[in-house]
Amino acid sequence: MSAPALAPPAPPDQAQARAETRRERKRRERLEERDATIPVELYGLRQGTVTLLTACCVLFAAFTLVPIVWMIINSTKTQANIFSSFGFWFARPFEFFHTFANLFRDVDGDGTYARWFYNTVLYSVVSGVGATVLAALGGYGFARFEFRGARLLFAVVIAGLLVPITLVVVPLYLVYAKVHLINSIWGMIMPSMVTPINLYLMRTFVELSIPRELLDAARIDGASEARIFFRVALPLMVPGLMTVLLLSIAATWNNYILPLIIFSTNNLFPATVGMGLWLQHAGNSGDTNLFPLLVMGGLVTIIPMIALFAILQRYWRGGLLLGSAAN
Amino acid sequence: MSAISLEKLTKVYSTGVRALDGLDLDVGDGEFVVLVGPSGCGKTTALRMVAGLETISGGTVRFGDRVVNDISPRQRDVAMVFQNYALYPHLSVAENIGFALTNKKIPSAERQRRVRLAAEILGLSDLLNRKPAHLSGGQRQRVAMGRAIVREPSVFLMDEPLSNLDAKLRVQMRSEVLRVHKAIGAATLYVTHDQVEAMTMGDRVAVLHGGVLQQYGTPRELYGRPANLFVAKFIGSPEMNLFEASVSGDELVLGSQRLTLGPAETVLAPYRGRKVIAGVRPEDLELGGGAGGAALGADVRVVEMLGSELHVFFAIDAPAAAASALAATAGEAEAGLLTGQTLGGVARLDPRSAVRSGQRVTFRVDPGRLHFFDPDTGAAVR
Numbered sequence: 001m002s003a004p005a006l007a008p009p010a011p012p013d014q015a016q017a018r019a020e021t022r023r024e025r026k027r028r029e030r031l032e033e034r035d036a037t038i039p040v041e042l043y044g045l046r047q048g049t050v051t052l053l054t055a056c057c058v059l060f061a062a063f064t065l066v067p068i069v070w071m072i073i074n075s076t077k078t079q080a081n082i083f084s085s086f087g088f089w090f091a092r093p094f095e096f097f098h099t100f101a102n103l104f105r106d107v108d109g110d111g112t113y114a115r116w117f118y119n120t121v122l123y124s125v126v127s128g129v130g131a132t133v134l135a136a137l138g139g140y141g142f143a144r145f146e147f148r149g150a151r152l153l154f155a156v157v158i159a160g161l162l163v164p165i166t167l168v169v170v171p172l173y174l175v176y177a178k179v180h181l182i183n184s185i186w187g188m189i190m191p192s193m194v195t196p197i198n199l200y201l202m203r204t205f206v207e208l209s210i211p212r213e214l215l216d217a218a219r220i221d222g223a224s225e226a227r228i229f230f231r232v233a234l235p236l237m238v239p240g241l242m243t244v245l246l247l248s249i250a251a252t253w254n255n256y257i258l259p260l261i262i263f264s265t266n267n268l269f270p271a272t273v274g275m276g277l278w279l280q281h282a283g284n285s286g287d288t289n290l291f292p293l294l295v296m297g298g299l300v301t302i303i304p305m306i307a308l309f310a311i312l313q314r315y316w317r318g319g320l321l322l323g324s325a326a327n
Numbered sequence: 328m329s330a331i332s333l334e335k336l337t338k339v340y341s342t343g344v345r346a347l348d349g350l351d352l353d354v355g356d357g358e359f360v361v362l363v364g365p366s367g368c369g370k371t372t373a374l375r376m377v378a379g380l381e382t383i384s385g386g387t388v389r390f391g392d393r394v395v396n397d398i399s400p401r402q403r404d405v406a407m408v409f410q411n412y413a414l415y416p417h418l419s420v421a422e423n424i425g426f427a428l429t430n431k432k433i434p435s436a437e438r439q440r441r442v443r444l445a446a447e448i449l450g451l452s453d454l455l456n457r458k459p460a461h462l463s464g465g466q467r468q469r470v471a472m473g474r475a476i477v478r479e480p481s482v483f484l485m486d487e488p489l490s491n492l493d494a495k496l497r498v499q500m501r502s503e504v505l506r507v508h509k510a511i512g513a514a515t516l517y518v519t520h521d522q523v524e525a526m527t528m529g530d531r532v533a534v535l536h537g538g539v540l541q542q543y544g545t546p547r548e549l550y551g552r553p554a555n556l557f558v559a560k561f562i563g564s565p566e567m568n569l570f571e572a573s574v575s576g577d578e579l580v581l582g583s584q585r586l587t588l589g590p591a592e593t594v595l596a597p598y599r600g601r602k603v604i605a606g607v608r609p610e611d612l613e614l615g616g617g618a619g620g621a622a623l624g625a626d627v628r629v630v631e632m633l634g635s636e637l638h639v640f641f642a643i644d645a646p647a648a649a650a651s652a653l654a655a656t657a658g659e660a661e662a663g664l665l666t667g668q669t670l671g672g673v674a675r676l677d678p679r680s681a682v683r684s685g686q687r688v689t690f691r692v693d694p695g696r697l698h699f700f701d702p703d704t705g706a707a708v709r
Contacts, residue, residue: 216380217413219400221427221474235417 068302075099075299079291099292103300113297115267116274120253120301123185123270127192128249134193135244139202140233144215154203160196166257173261187262188270192252198244205240206233242315250305271301329353330391330514331377331482337385338372338538346372348538349386357512359505361529363519365561369538370518371486377516378484379403390482406475406513407484411491412467414459414474420446421455424473445477448510465496472504476511483513489524501528522562526550534558556604556705559698565609565638567698568672572605574598579605579621579697582644586621588694594708595699603708606698609638612674612690614682623690628671630684637678641688642671 040050073089074082076096085091104114142154165172172191173182181187210233218228256272263269269277275297282290331354338347347369354360362370375381377388379400388395395403406427414423421442422429428438446452449469459467468488475483488504489497505528508515519525525532526546534541534549534557541561542554553559559567572581574595579586588595595603612623625641674690682688699708 211411211413213409213411213413214415216378216400217407217409217474218415218426219380220378220405220407221478222401222404222430223426224401224430227430232415 071295071299071302075292075296077292077295079289082291082295095292096296099296100300103293103296113271113274113293113300116269116271117300119185119268120270120272121304123188123192123255123259124249124252127189127252128245130189130193131195131198131248132241132245135195135198135202135248136234136237136241138199139204139240140206140210140229140237142199142203143206144210144212144233157196157199161200165191169257169261176262182262183265183268184262185268188252188259191258192248192255195248195251198248201244201247202237202240205243206237209240210236239315242312246308246312249308253301253305271297275301329389330356330358331516332389333373333377333386334389335386336373336376336383336388338369338376338381339384346538347376350535350538350540352533352540352543354514354516356514359508359515359517359528359530361517361519361525361532362535363522363525363529363532363561364535364541366520368535370520370535372538373535374407374484374486374516374518377482378405378407403482404478404480405482405484406478406480408471408475408486408488410487412459412471412488414467414470416459418458419455420451420457420459420462420470420473423459423470424451424477426474427478441477441479442473445473448476448507449473464492465500468492468500469503472507476507479511480513483508483511483515485515485517487519488517490519490521497524504528523564526562534561536561552707552709553698554707556606556700559606559700559707563608565673565675567606567608568612569604569606569700570643570672571602571702573602574600579603581605581623584623584643586623586692586694588621588697598699598708602702604700604702604705606700607672607692607696609673609675611696612672612676612692614674614676614680614688615691621692621694623692625672625688625690627682627684627686627688630682632678635678637676637680637682639674639676639680639682639688640671641674 043050070087074087076094076099077085077091078093078095081091105112138157142150176182176187181190214232214236215228218232223231253270254272255270256276259268259270259273260276263273266274266277275294278290278294278297282294331352333350333352336347336350336352337345339345350369350373352360352362352373362373364370372381376383379395379398383396390403390405415426418426421439424445425438425442428441433441442455443452446455449472451466451469451473454462454466454470459470462470468491471488485504489500492500501524504517517528525534526549529546531544532546532549533543536557542549542558544552549558549562553562553567556569559569570581572579574580575585576599577588579588579595623643625643627639627641629640631638631640676682700706701708
């Protein structure tokens with residue numbers, strides 16, 4: 001009767017409470033996801049169709065990835081080898097570290113890549129954070145408050161989506177000249193902070209992920225609107241905000257036309273414009289030895305973006321609202 | 328003085344929809360009042376107006392003698408349990424329960440004491456560090472209650488708090504909610520669409536339909552003396568049987584059958600020679616045509632054995648109450664629904680009764696147990 005085998009199993013509460021290591025959790029989540037996915041065999045497609053579709057996907061992936069592969073391979077080459085050797089294989093001498101070191105020296109007095117890289121980081125991070133703050137406030141406001149003219153205002157903002165910046169270059173330049181934003185970092189940062197797509201994204205995100213009832217509950221609980229925003233809404237908006245942060249950092253990071261217009265001083269250039277300058281030089285006089293630096297510069301410029309995607313993607317997992325509601 | 332009193336409370340949406348029309352209601356100190364009605368009857372709207380989550384189109388809401396119409400929910404100091412619980416998913420159980428106290432800037436020691444006390448009342452003491460995602464449905468429901476009771480409110484509002492629980496847990500939580508109500512003694516307004524919940528829990532029950540209050544009284548009054556056809560049909564399961572009848576002398580004519588009403592039925596005097604709607608509760612039909620009551624012959628269609636009782640669905644040749652009569656109180660849209668199943672009636676009998684489908688039976692009806700309603704207005708004839 002008192003045999004140990006009859007000892008009651010640990011109540012589920014305790015079993016659940018035992019800390020699950022990070023690795024265990026990741027493994028469990030991966031397996032759960034696999035179990036929740038309908039296997040391809042059950043889609044009712046013929047094997048030939050599956051193979052064909054897979055082949056198309058592989059081709060498309062290759063098409064997108066080929067330039068990056070080329071860039072990685074050719075970042076190890078001398079200028080001569082970049083032009084003369086086979087583009088998709090390595091060639092001696094191995095110049096990777098040499099070129100990498102050169103990238104951060106003042107090569108030709110045009111301003112160095114290091115400075116441009118720093119500018120890119122500065123513009124992207126400041127405008128990215130700014131864009132995220134604005135999107136959080138605006139998206140929440142549009143999603144959860146009713147006020148006179150809300151629909152019209154939102155429509156106007158969204159209309160902004162349809163106007164590419166290239167179209168407004170001339171008026172932008174003239175306005176900037178009037179308000180002394182030419183050759184000012186704020187001329188770069190401020191317009192990058194205002195992005196209709198982010199506002200639209202956040203509004204949709206808030207509508208889908210923050211129930212009105214939750215905000216009502218906080219009101220009943222006596223929280224001020226500011227406190228509701230910071231303590232209740234904002235923590236639940238994190239996945240959406242991370243998306244917005246990433247998208248706006250990437251947009252500024254890769255922006256070429258705006259800095260090209262507003263900056264005329266080399267040391268204000270971001271990497272995109274700086275390397276554009278190099279490309280011009282390299283094209284004008286073939287012997288400047290700038291091509292390896294261009295390839296290396298391109299590679300160094302995309303790596304932070306890839307890293308950022310990798311780091312922030314864990315916020316996409318969602319499920320943050322789990323447990324708030326009944327089901 | 329009432330803890331909560333609603334006077335001519337009205338809600339008209341900007342689309343012109345009149346969700347609530349002149350609701351008068353008072354809730355005494357420590358009283359448990361249930362607002363019940365089918366979906367769309369305005370009960371949740373009424374509750375949200377009391378909470379301050381919905382603007383008031385007309386009428387007043389008073390807490391004690393204080394008019395709170397224009398006071399924000401923050402300052403009304405009401406506690407509310409939401410249908411979907413609305414727990415803060417990123418906060419622990421303790422933080423969820425203590426959120427209102429943090430907002431009031433109550434010192435940490437006092438806050439923790441009150442959170443622990445609330446957790447104890449609700450049996451949540453071991454779960455205080457959990458996040459809502461790691462709780463069962465019943466536990467989440469308790470946390471939602473805890474969040475409300477920790478504030479020691481004088482007004483307690485609940486919006487269908489049990490509707491997301493499975494049937495068994497719901498019955499369990501009914502008594503739990505009442506226990507908590509007794510413990511804190513706050514005037515409570517409880518919204519549900521479930522008439523069983525309303526009957527079992529409410530000190531008084533207000534039946535709403537189409538934004539209009541149909542009847543407000545104790546469960547016994549609602550069941551025993553329904554004010555109109557809607558209440559008669561809504562309260563009680565199986566529903567009250569309703570038939571179109573006419574009054575001839577001191578007899579009630581039901582199709583080809585005549586029931587002797589006895590001299591007591593003077594209330595029907597104005598309806599002599601006219602139509603009336605007669606209602607009888609399923610349990611007021613007894614098998615066997617013995618003495619001391621009117622006899623009603625019926626053809627048994629379906630017999631449902633529930634273990635503790637027998638539901639016998641039968642047909643008689645009297646027409647079921649006409650849709651138009653029900654529409655008077657029920658509103659056009661639902662009139663059809665209400666009459667859809669009344670082509671006959673149902674009796675609730677002893678499970679040992681030997682009744683089979685297809686059989687011809689005679690029910691004995693005590694004329695004193697009959698309910699009468701005006702076919703035009705739907706109002707009870709008393």
